[in-house]
Amino acid sequence: MAISFENLQFTYFADRKPVLAQVSAAFDASEITVLTGPSGCGKSTLLYLAAGIYPQAAGLVQGGRVTVEGVEPASLKPPERCRLVGLMFQNPELQFCMDTVRNELIFCLENIRTDPAEIEARMDEALAFCEIAHLKDRTLLSLSGGERQKVMLACLTALGPKWLLLDEPFANIDDEAARAIAAKLGQLHRERGVGILAVDHRLENWLSVADTIRFLDGGRLLPETMDARALDRARLEALGILVPGASYGPQLPPARPGEVVLELRNLSLTHQGSAILRNVNAQFRRGCLYAVVGPSGCGKSSLFGALSGVFPYRGEALLEGRSLKKLRRQDLGKIGFVTQNPQDQFVGGTVRREILASLRRDPNAEARSEEILRGIRLWRYRDISPYLLSQGQQRRLGVAALMAYDCRCLVCDEPTYAQDRRNTVAIMDGLARQARERNVALIFSTHDPQLARDYADEIYSLKEGTLHACAEPGV
DSSP states (O other), X not given: OEEXXXXXXXXXXXXXXOSEEEEEEEEETTSEEEEEOSTTSSHHHHHHHHTTOTTTSSOEEEEEEEEETTBOGGGSOHHHHHHHEEEEOSSGGGTOOSSBHHHHHHXXXXXXXXXXXXXXXXXXXXXXXXXXXXXXXXXXXXXXXXXXXXXXXXXXXXXXXXXXXXXXXXXXXXXXXXHHHHHHHHHHHHHHOOEEEEEOSOOGGGTTTOOEEEEEETTEEEEEEEETTSOOHHHHHHTTOOOTTOOOOOOOOOOOOOSEEXXXXXXXXXXXXXXXXXXXXXXXXXXXXXXXXXXXXXXXXHHHHHHTTSSOOEEEEEETTEEXXXXXXXXXXXXXXXXXXXXXXXXXXXXXXXXXXXXXXXXXXXXXXXXXXXXXXOGGGTTSOGGGSOHHHHHHHHHHHHXXXXXXXXXXXXXXXXXOHHHHHHHHHHHHHHHHHTTOEEEEEOSOHHHHHHHOSEEEEEETTEEEEESSTTO
8 A cells, every 4th residue: 555656746736846846656545754944845745645635725737646555636526535545734733624523523423424323333433532531611712732743643543544644743743742653653554554644843852653754845745765763963954954962053242131011910710610820920021032932731821812912811921011911002013922823813915015015104014024024934935825835934924924014022822833943943043133233132932942942032931830940941
C-alpha cells in the first residue's frame, strides 16, 4: 500500500511559478513518514493533493498524477474518499462542523452512511481509543487545543481510513499532549495497519514512533531520507530544520526595563461554571520580553482573550494605569494582539493591504509595506488574498501587521507555530527588536521551552489558573 506522486506539477495560479515541481515519490504504509522543510515550500499542498481536496478546491495540476492505493483520490466521492484517506488540518477548528464532540462524531459517521444502530458504539470506541470519553458531551469551543486535536483524531479513527495525513498536528499543543497523540498514532499504525504521512517542523515528538524523515524544499522533494531514530543534526541544521534541543541563537541587546505598562490585579475568569483563571497578578514593563508557558488547556489563550476583551473577567487589567475595560477610543491602539488563528485578524483584501492597514498613518506606507513583506518573504504574494497563504505564511503576515502598529504592549498567542527555524528566528528577532527599540512590552505564549529560554527576559508558568514566575519553563 502506498501514496504515489508521479512527476506532479501543481500551481495555484496558471501564470505563477509552480508550488510543486516534478515531484516523484512513493510513501509506503508500512512506515510512519514525517515530511519536513521550509515554511511555504509546498508540504501542506502535497497533503491536500493526496487527500483529494486539491485540485477540486483550489489550484491546477499542470502535469503528473497522485494516487493512493492505486486510485486517484480526487476522482472519488466524499464517502469513498473518507474510507481511503483522512486529513487532519493544522487548525482543527477549520474541520469541525457541529457544536459538541458527540454531534461532530455523529456527523462524521452519518456522512459515510454508517448504520444508525452502529453509530453510538463506533463513537464510544473511537473516544475510548483516544482516551477522551469524558469529553463526549463537551462543546468544541470549550476545549483546549490539545483536546481539539484528540477529538479530530477520534473522528478520523471512527471513519477508519487506510491512510492518515497530518498537517502540523502538534503546532498548538504542549509536548506532553503531543507525545500522547503521537503514541496513539503509533498504536493505530501498529494495530490497524493505518499508513501515516505527517508534515511537521518540529521533529522531537515524532522520534519515538516515526520511521523515516523526508525533505521538501522549493517545491521539490529531496532524494535523501533520514532515519528518525538516528537524526543527522548537522544535516538538519544545514537544511534549516528545527534541531531538537538546539538553541535559536538570538542576538538580543540587553533589556532596559522601563515603567510598568500593563498590570494584572486579581484577574479571574470563569467559563461554563469552571474557574479558568484565579487571581492572576503580574506586572509587565516596557522594553521587556515575557514568555507565558504551560500545558494545553491551562488558560493561556483565555488570559489573552480576557485582555483583548473577548472574555469577561473579574479583577483589574490596567494599561498605563487605566482599566482596559474603560479605554478611550484613541487609546485602543496602545495594545496589540496576534491571535492563535491569524485568519481571525485579517482586514485587508490582499497581503499588501493587510500591512498597509497597519501603516495608515505612516507617510511612507508604500515603501515601508514593501520592506516588511520582503523581510518576511511574502512580497511575491502581495496581490493575493491572505486566505490563500499557507497557515505558516498567514502567521508571519499576522505578526508583521501587528508589529507595524505603534503600540505600548504587544500580546502574541503562539507567534511561531508552524514555522521553520529561519522564520521562527526572523519572527522572534523582529518582535524582540520591536520591544527593545520602540520600548514595547512583548508578552508571548509558547509550547516551545527552548524558545522561551532563548528570548524571554522573564518566564511565567500558568498553573492551576495562576501565573508563577519561574527561572525555566516547565518548573
